[in-house]
Amino acid sequence: MNALFDMDEEDARARHTKLAKEIARHDALYHGEDNPEISDADYDALRRELEALEKDYPELKSEVSEKVGTAPSRKFEKVQHSVRMLSLSNVFNEEEVVDFLDRIRRFLNLSDDEKIEIVAEPKIDGLSCSLRYEKGKLVKAATRGDGSVGEDITANVKTIADIPHDIKADVPDIIDIRGEIYMKRDDFVALNSALEEDGKKLFANPRNAAAGSVRQLNPEITKSRPLSFFGYALGEVSSPIAKTQEGIRKQLDAWGFQLTKPSDILTDVAGIMDFYKKLAELRPDLQYEIDGIVYKVNRLDWQERLGFVSRAPRWATAHKFPAEKAITILKDIDIQVGRTGTLTPVARLEPITVGGVVVSNATLHNEDEIERKGVMIGDHVEIQRAGDVIPQIVRVIEGKRPVDARAFVFPDHCPVCGSEAIREEGEVARRCTGGLICEAQAVERLKHFVSKGAFDIDGLGAKIVEEFYTDNIIKSPVDIFRLEDINAKLKTPLQEREGWGALSTQNLFAAIDARRMIALHRFIYALGIRQVGEATAKRFARTYKTFENFRNAMERAHDSESDAYAELLNIDDIGPSVAKDVTAFFHEPHNKDILDKLSALLTIEEAEILDNSDSPFAGKTVVFTGGLEKMSRAEAKALAERLGAKVAGSVSKKTDFVVAGEGSGSKLKKASELGVTVLDEEKWLALSAT
Ligand code: IVH
Numbered sequence: 133m134n135a136l137f138d139m140d141e142e143d144a145r146a147r148h149t150k151l152a153k154e155i156a157r158h159d160a161l162y163h164g165e166d167n168p169e170i171s172d173a174d175y176d177a178l179r180r181e182l183e184a185l186e187k188d189y190p191e192l193k194s195e196v197s198e199k200v201g202t203a204p205s206r207k208f209e210k211v212q213h214s215v216r217m218l219s220l221s222n223v224f225n226e227e228e229v230v231d232f233l234d235r236i237r238r239f240l241n242l243s244d245d246e247k248i249e250i251v252a253e254p255k256i257d258g259l260s261c262s263l264r265y266e267k268g269k270l271v272k273a274a275t276r277g278d279g280s281v282g283e284d285i286t287a288n289v290k291t292i293a294d295i296p297h298d299i300k301a302d303v304p305d306i307i308d309i310r311g312e313i314y315m316k317r318d319d320f321v322a323l324n325s326a327l328e329e330d331g332k333k334l335f336a337n338p339r340n341a342a343a344g345s346v347r348q349l350n351p352e353i354t355k356s357r358p359l360s361f362f363g364y365a366l367g368e369v370s371s372p373i374a375k376t377q378e379g380i381r382k383q384l385d386a387w388g389f390q391l392t393k394p395s396d397i398l399t400d401v402a403g404i405m406d407f408y409k410k411l412a413e414l415r416p417d418l419q420y421e422i423d424g425i426v427y428k429v430n431r432l433d434w435q436e437r438l439g440f441v442s443r444a445p446r447w448a449t450a451h452k453f454p455a456e457k458a459i460t461i462l463k464d465i466d467i468q469v470g471r472t473g474t475l476t477p478v479a480r481l482e483p484i485t486v487g488g489v490v491v492s493n494a495t496l497h498n499e500d501e502i503e504r505k506g507v508m509i510g511d512h513v514e515i516q517r518a519g520d521v522i523p524q525i526v527r528v529i530e531g532k533r534p535v536d537a538r539a540f541v542f543p544d545h546c547p548v549c550g551s552e553a554i555r556e557e558g559e560v561a562r563r564c565t566g567g568l569i570c571e572a573q574a575v576e577r578l579k580h581f582v583s584k585g586a587f588d589i590d591g592l593g594a595k596i597v598e599e600f601y602t603d604n605i606i607k608s609p610v611d612i613f614r615l616e617d618i619n620a621k622l623k624t625p626l627q628e629r630e631g632w633g634a635l636s637t638q639n640l641f642a643a644i645d646a647r648r649m650i651a652l653h654r655f656i657y658a659l660g661i662r663q664v665g666e667a668t669a670k671r672f673a674r675t676y677k678t679f680e681n682f683r684n685a686m687e688r689a690h691d692s693e694s695d696a697y698a699e700l701l702n703i704d705d706i707g708p709s710v711a712k713d714v715t716a717f718f719h720e721p722h723n724k725d726i727l728d729k730l731s732a733l734l735t736i737e738e739a740e741i742l743d744n745s746d747s748p749f750a751g752k753t754v755v756f757t758g759g760l761e762k763m764s765r766a767e768a769k770a771l772a773e774r775l776g777a778k779v780a781g782s783v784s785k786k787t788d789f790v791v792a793g794e795g796s797g798s799k800l801k802k803a804s805e806l807g808v809t810v811l812d813e814e815k816w817l818a819l820s821a822t
Pocket of ligand 1: 217218219253255256257258259260311312364365392426445448450
């Protein structure tokens with residue numbers, strides 16, 4: 133053996149010992165404490181290095197490394213949900229309950245005396261989960277994830293006592309049962325005291341405890357945690373199991389699932405409000421923590437017709453319990469600058485616990501709000517927090533103002549870039565005019581660009597983007613797709629940064645590459661144009677089909693006399709204000725430059741027709757006019773969009789169908805002049821069902 137080789141072996145031994153120790157430490161942090169210090173990718177890199185060493189030097193194999201080597205990968209497999217997992221809209225008071233019911237009545241075109249049965253049941257804040265049974269056997273369990281793709285947690289879920297592995301009588305071949313994994317109050321307290329005794333980190337609340345216990349790679353740990361489950365809804369089903377929500381509850385109960393109780397069927401606002409008050413009183417005595425009540429339309433055929441908007445069903449909502457309040461001191465007011473340049477005042481507070489969470493910041497919305505509330509720095513203020521929303525300042529506590537309290541002067545210049553900040557006539561917000569030179573806006577835009585509904589790049593979240601921006605690595609969206617080249621020229625390349633390694637850097641590049649092909653509506657949304665949210669981006673995608681088309685049309689539409697402008701306003705729900713923001717965006721030279729560069733680096737997919745490409749309405753432009761009898765205009769539009777149609781507001785040469793109801797006037801006339809196919813309500817109903 134030569135000297136050089138000896139050295140190497142010694143180095144290898146030292147490295148091996150160090151690696152094995154590190155891995156054991158990270159295992160303990162991750163599995164035992166739910167408090168990992170490093171990313172999964174970096175953990176995998178450590179394990180791979182250890183394995184490589186042991187391949188070259190088999191004599192180094194130790195008990196630790198054996199154990200580590202066989203540990204499962206820390207990544208959960210992905211599961212595609214065949215029916216999306218949705219979230220819920222919220223209501224906070226009686227008025228909003230009334231609105232919820234009115235909206236349903238209007239959408240379904242129900243007469244005033246038709247009863248809408250509502251099933252009410254407690255809402256538990258746990259971890260939603262979809263359980264797939266095939267021929268009655270539990271074959272897969274998945275988290276919600278982003279609603280479309282979740283994580284495979286089958287092995288862990290099988291350790292939860294409340295979840296049947298087999299369901300028998302009357303079970304469809306395929307059924308997804310959806311519900312919530314949660315931890316009961318007593319179980320949570322007991323778990324935390326056990327963790328405390330072992331000197332481990334405690335969970336802040338039952339929800340975190342449930343989530344932390346399920347997202348374990350070792351099912352043995354999940355098994356040791358006291359988890360519960362209740363079922364509340366269905367995903368895909370191969371054949372219907374009930375006609376009502378109540379029927380679903382009954383069937384789930386018969387199959388051995390736990391249900392949230394108490395539950396009731398209510399038919400009017402008074403009944404709903406009574407149930408709400410009753411539950412608010414019961415709340416402290418329940419075995420589990422609840423944060424509200426869920427109301428669901430009982431009839432499943434109505435649920436189906438109601439469908440959903442963005443991420444929440446129209447047929448259900450959550451009535452939240454009132455916000456928790458507390459009193460603290462306003463220490464200062466800072467100004468935050470958002471993605472579109474809006475200046476938002478943020479209250480810095482003396483930290484205080486509100487409903488189990490420490491709050492040190494609250495929003496003050498805008499300058500009028502500060503004035504309306506008469507807030508001065510140094511005041512005692514009442515703050516409130518409800519669910520996930522940002523805490524708010526409710527009011528100033530009178531008689532407690534210190535002598536040195538000072539008024540806040542709202543700046544007329546951007547605190548980040550120094551440009552003038554102006555407030556346009558009729559607007560509540562003051563906006564920085566610095567546009568692209570304003571760093572705050574650039575960072576916020578980048579964060580938006582990589583956010584969930586936009587590019588959603590694995591491993592490139594808001595925090596990393598901010599870090600890369602500060603370190604001059606990524607300054608514009610274009611840089612993301614040139615990151616490999618940029619990295620090659622960096623003094624400290626990514627793989628040498630703290631917390632990064634060769635593997636995690638490669639993974640990031642791969643994740644970026646995976647997004648070089650992007651759906652048109654995601655791309656449009658990612659641009660961060662004011663007033664263009666996900667729903668509007670989808671409308672544009674459906675209307676213009678390709679990015680080139682869209683961009684050309686928007687450039688032409690800058691001229692409000694053009695046909696392109698008329699066509700833009702003709703899109704359902706697009707008014708002059710949105711039109712102004714969109715066309716201004718495409719007119720701006722700097723934006724044009726970025727779009728050119730992005731177009732060269734990306735493949736923006738042609739918008740496909742969503743569902744039902746067999747439908748006669750797929751890809752067609754439809755105009756509704758006059759009153760329909762069987763459904764409301766809103767339901768008809770939603771149905772047409774579901775079938776892949778574009779819904780327009782006025783008739784032109786591009787219109788394929790005009791659906792004419794009672795009392796149609798000029799639009800019907802124009803349709804016959806232009807030779808557009810006109811359908812009456814009956815024909816529309818028949819064709820939309822094909
Ligand atoms: S029904 C289409 N019922 O709350 C969505 N959800 O904040 C159907 N949740 O995503 C949901 N208790 O994870 C329903 N009794 C209950 C619930 C419940 C808790 C969760 C669910 C949902 C989230 C929205």
